Amino acid sequence: MPLHYRTLPVTAFQQNCSLVWCDVTKEAAVIDPGGEVARLVAAADSLGLTLKAIWLTHAHIDHAGGAGQLAREQGLPIIGPHTGDQFWITSLPQQSAMFGFPPAEMFTPTRWLEDGDEVQIGHESLTVRHCPGHTPGHVVFHSASAKRCFVGDVLFAGSIGRTDFPGGDHATLIRSITERLWPMGDDTVFIPGHGPESHFGEERRSNPFVRGRWG
Template identity: 85%
Template sequence: MSFRYLTVPVTAFQQNCSIVWCDATNDAALIDPGGEISRLLAEVKRLGLTLKALWLTHAHIDHAGGTGELARTLDLPIIGPHPGDQFWIAGLPQQSAMFGFPPAETFTPTRWLEDGDTVQIGHETLTVRHCPGHTPGHVVFHSASAQRCFVGDVLFAGSIGRTDFPGGDHATLIRSITERLWPMGDDTVFIPGHGPESSFGEERRTNPFVGGRWG
């Protein structure tokens, strides 16, 4: 297996930006480059990787704030999220002002993602699942071979994503977790948008919001 990743918390929100790469080619992508661009690029350089793409789970400021600048300065494609998050992308400048972030650029994704799509980095292919509820256009990236899933703000260790932002919906989020995430298997480790990793099996057993819900 040549799939590797490193998670780097960025911004005041300690958002987990993940550097994912193929060990065979050293081609890499950034999942949710929310900010601290120079730090992220320094990590990519330290690892000896070639950055090829930016992948977005959703377009909240702490996940997407650095995307426009990175894509523009390094001529990188922006992959994702789902079109349901278009209004969040359009509102990035307002989001940055509201939450005290550096000014964020709007952008148009090179490729919008739909449920069942795939994304590739080097020889590694990940499956995209559309998991709305936290935002309408939220997606996750699943590597079946590595048993890893990058879930953004859908699910956390011991918690679930907020649904009180515009476009959020609690019942939809619960369905996304039970119908889209749980079938990936109990042994699948997930990398959330904030906080530590966990496994789907652990959350099915112990998470107070979705524990015991089997889809």
């Protein structure tokens, strides 16, 4: 598989930050650097990777808290999320204070993402799907060739994302899962924002929040 990744849980929230890279070029993106920036850079160095971009699924503090610092220190573009999360980017300093995180640096994404866009790292392209519900601007990154999807806080093994934050909506989240994720295929492995990986098929069969639901 030419697309490789390594998941690194960061911060007290144990958020799954992922290093994703092209095995041919060793160019890498960092998905959702919530914090512990020095550790993420060291991990990339240890793997012989060249960091090229930051990709954000959404702008909650545990996913985006380290993005500004990492972008500044490494000279990286910030790609995503969707413009619907501008509210959460603007509130990052308040989020960091509320949850006891180090002060988050403000940033403006180099590129906002829309449903159907593509992001590329080396020779590998991933499709962007807009999956609101947890936040209005949440996106996921899907590699059809690798049968992997980085879903942030849309879906978890045995659970789904919270919808009680500002801009969250339960019905919208369920539609995102059933209409955007399920068509990617039962055998697609997803990497959630917290906790272990699973398959879409397993969640469709057993997840009590979405079991048996179809788009």
